[in-house]
Amino acid sequence: MLRLSFSSSPQFPSFIFAAYKQIAAARYTFSPFCGSNPRPEEAESPENNSSTGSEVVESICNLLKQEKLPTFELTGESAVKRLTLTLTxxxxxxxxxxLNDAELGLKFFRYTKAALKFKHIAATYDHLISSLLRAGLNESARELLEDLKDDGYDISCKTLMEVVTSLATTGKIDQALDLFEKAPDFKCSLSLVCYNEVLNFLIEKGSVDKALGFFKCQLCKNVSPDSYSFNMLVKAFCSVGEVKECFKVLDMMKSHSCRPNDVTVNTFITGLCRVNRVDEGYRLLRQLHTFKHYRPNVYSYTAVIRGFCKQGVLGKAQKVFNEMIECRVRPNLVTYNVLIDGFCKEGNIDEAYSMFRKMKNGDVVTYTSMIDGYCKAGKTNDAIMLLHELSERGMAANAYTYSVMINGLCKENRLSEAHDLLKQMKERRIFGGSFIYNMVIDGYCKVGNVEQANKIFEEMKGRDRGCAPDKRTYTILIYGHCMKGRMAEAVSLFHEMFRVSCVPDEVTVQALVTSLVKASMLDEARSVIFTLLAKGITPGLSSCSSIINYLFRQWKIEDTEQWTKLKEFLDKKS
Incomplete structure (x- = not known):
């Protein structure tokens, strides 16, 4: 009797026989392992051989997934000969x-190579390496590259770069670079695209120094850099404010006979403007008119206009805009939005409106800037008209648009209209942050209408809002109740903060304790203070230490842990 198992017969491991046995049940009248004859029409059919192969593969997958690796006893070697299909x-x-399981696939791969002496095909390596990388098993994938080399295969750029990129993505920059430098050992001929890809991920990871070192020591020595290579360096130096280095990059481009293109110049100008060197960016912009192969485009102009707007120099921004029109460069939506926002922040709403009407089609950003400008200028009715116009033109206001409009209404105590906009947001399922609700609640509290403030507070906590009150919300309400003499409600809100894991800050504590003392509610004030001490929230007591000293003298001294903590706190503050 012949026993086939992993140890006794590595050529036919037990789980493969198990797969064959499952398939054989459908192909033989009796078990082929007991000497029965196959059906003639099936034994000679090539199609059946192909079908059997796919079925065996499926059965092996199922057995491996179930971790069932049984052994089987055969009655004779003739049974092995009847297995017309062998594992390839x-x-x-x-x-x-x-298998769709990288780790299990690797185990099967290792077994078939070691026990069955398989020389795996390159496609198997490529597929398994990709699977391991997707599963985050970068080290195993890197080891397979060595196996691939040992089996005499050349490694493709695609496969090598998959491993390099995966290592870099997980923060293993040094390992990624080390593997990339070993490309010649793998007989892998790297193209400029590969070098640019490494340069890009170094820059994206913020490793500018390593990127420059890689550029000089690897890229320039092995391939000829192109405009894209230099553009990435310019972008990298601009992102860290090293504009001087950008000029060196431009000189390097000349030495490599590489001409700057639109991206190079736009990136350079944008970099100058970002580090507040807008005048230099503007000079470079004007110099471009003298170049034969380059003309400034809308991105160049917009970068300079944005820079001047951030500096608050709207006169220069307007000048650049006019030059842009004279040079027949058409402003885009971003250009107009930058200028309109700049004029609105400066308070020049008339100039902003003039620019607004020059546009053919504004977007929600344009309208929001104008609405904000009108509200700050005290022209809330004009802002409301623009909000309606935005809707009439088929554009939907976003949460920020509503917040700007609600803020403007609250400043003019038009609280009912502000509340209506909150309801409109709810109807349109626009979920803003708690700060939007806080503006309306604060407005009602300031006019003494705490009942309406409470109502909005409850709306805010509704399940369909998804907007939980924050520390600011509670502080506004506590202060509002205190101003109305509703101390019980204020204390209740104070304790509710702890139930919802919202820790009161110094502003909250000072408002509540001060109000309680003014109302001669000393016991309630003591309760609040001891609650904070018990929870270890002493920072909230710092702002009212003088009041606590006063209360300490008024209360009867008790030899308790609470009093001890309070005395320690006062001693530290003295």
Whole structure:
């Protein structure tokens, strides 16, 4: 009797026989392992052989997933001869692919190579490496590259770069660079695209120094850099404010006979403006008119206009805009939005409106800037008209648009209209932050209408809002109740803060304790203070230490842990 198992017969491991046995049940009248004859029409059919192969692969996958690796006893070697299908490297690839489990696939791969002496095909390596990378098993994937080399295969750029990029993405920059430098050992011929890809991820990871070192020591020595290579360096130096280095990059471009393109210049100008060197960016912009192969475009002009707007120099921004029109460069939506926002922040709403009407089609950003400008200028009715116009033109206001409008209404005590906009947001399922509700609640509290403030507070906590009150919300309400002499409600809100894990700050504590003392509610004030001490929230007591000293003299001294903590706190403050 012949026993086949992993140890006794590595050529036919037990789980493969198990797969064959499952398939054989459908192909033989009796078990082929007991000497029965196959059906003639099936034994000679090539199609059946192909079908059997796919079925065996599926069965092996199922057995591996179930971790069932049984052994079987055969009655004679003739049974082995009846197995017309043998396991091939192609079947191994199909099994690994069908497993959808990188770690299990690797185990199967290792076994078939060690026990069955398989020389796996390159496609198996490529598929398994990709699977391991997707599963985050970067080290295993890197080890497979070594196996691929040992089996005499050349490694493709695609496969090598997949491993390099995966290592870099997980923060293993040094390992990624080390593997990339070993490309010649793998007989992998790297193209400029590969070098640019490494340069890009170094820059994206913020490793500007390593990017420059890689550029000089690797890229320039092995390939000829192109405009894209230099543009990435310019972008990298601009992002860290090293504009001087950008000029060096431009000189390097000349030495490599590489001409700056639109991206180079736009990136350079934007970088100058970002580090507040807008005048230099503007000079470079004007110099471009003398170049034969380059003309400033809308991105160049917009970068300079944005820079001047951030500096608050709207006169220069307007001048650049006019030059842009004279040079027949058409402003885009971003250009107009930058200028309109600048004029609105400066308070020049008339100039902003003039620019607004020059546009053919504004967007929600344009309208929001104008609405904000009108509200700040005290022209809230004009802002409301623009909000309606925005809707009439088929554009939906966003949460920020509503917040700007609600803020303007609250400043003019038009609280009912502000509340109506909150309701409109709810109807349109626009979920803003708690700060939008806080503006309306604060407005009602300031006019003494705490009942309406409470109502909005409850609306805010509704399940369909998804907007929980924050520390600011509670502080506004506590202060509002105190101003109305509703101390019980204020204390209740104070304790509710702890139930919803919202820790009161110094502003909250000072408002409540001061109000309680003024109302001669000393016991309630003591309760609040001891609650804070018990929870270890002493920072909230810092702002009212003088009041606590006063209360300490008024209360009867008790030899308790609370009094001890309070005395320690006062001693530290003295």
């Amino acid at each position: 490297p192609e079947h191994v690839l199909n099994v690994i692919s069908g």
